[in-house]
Amino acid sequence: MSMPDNARILSLIERLGNLVRAEGRASGAGLEPVHRDILGYLSICNRYSDTPAGVTEYLGATKGTTSQSIGVLERKGYIKKSPDKEDGRVVHLSLTPKGRKLSYAGAVPDGFAGALSDLNPGESETLARLLSDLLAGVQRRTGGRTFGVCRTCRFFRENSLPGSHQCGLTLEPLSDGDSIKICREHETAA
Ligand code: SF4
Secondary structure (H helix, E strand, O other), X not given: OOHHHHHHHHHHHHHHHHHHHHXXXXXXXXXXXXXXXXXXXXXXXXXXXXXXXXXXXXXXXXXXXXXXXXXHHHHOOOXXXXXXXXXXXXXXXXXXXXXXXXXXXXXXXHHHHHHHHOOOHHHHHHHHHHHHHHHHHHHHHXXXXXXXXXXXXXOEEEEEEOOEEEEOOOOOEEOHHHHOOEOOOOOEXX
């Protein structure tokens, strides 16, 4: 692919991102785009990834900025913190009912949702696959984590425990629900 094509793709992705963020901000309960990104992340990440460190890595932000955003969301009642059952130094973040309402599906701005619905199902699927391949490629090349879906991880062991799947890294059971969440420890299967 030629350089002008690359520049055009980058410009289109940036313009889309800016438009979606501006629309989200206009309809957004006084929250900044980064706050909505955190709520969206917490709605789809698994139990190994719902920590301040997981959020920081996912956003590619600094620890201080992320910690301020988490504080705002906690004060506004969108998320709550709870200590890890085995390691009291680790804190897990979860959405409150108010936070869940604003997260993920509810956070797709109307203009963007409408434009997507003009695509046919095959086009949407291809677009989602290409964008996720592009994202994984950039993350690989910049040393970032892939945050892929558990089911596609090289450690995922389907049905390997009685009544459940298993994580080959932690050896803990994984439910069907866990298997479609994203994980900070994810490594793409060869
Ligand atoms: S199998 Fe991979 S993605 Fe799933 S929980 Fe384990 S490390 Fe995370």
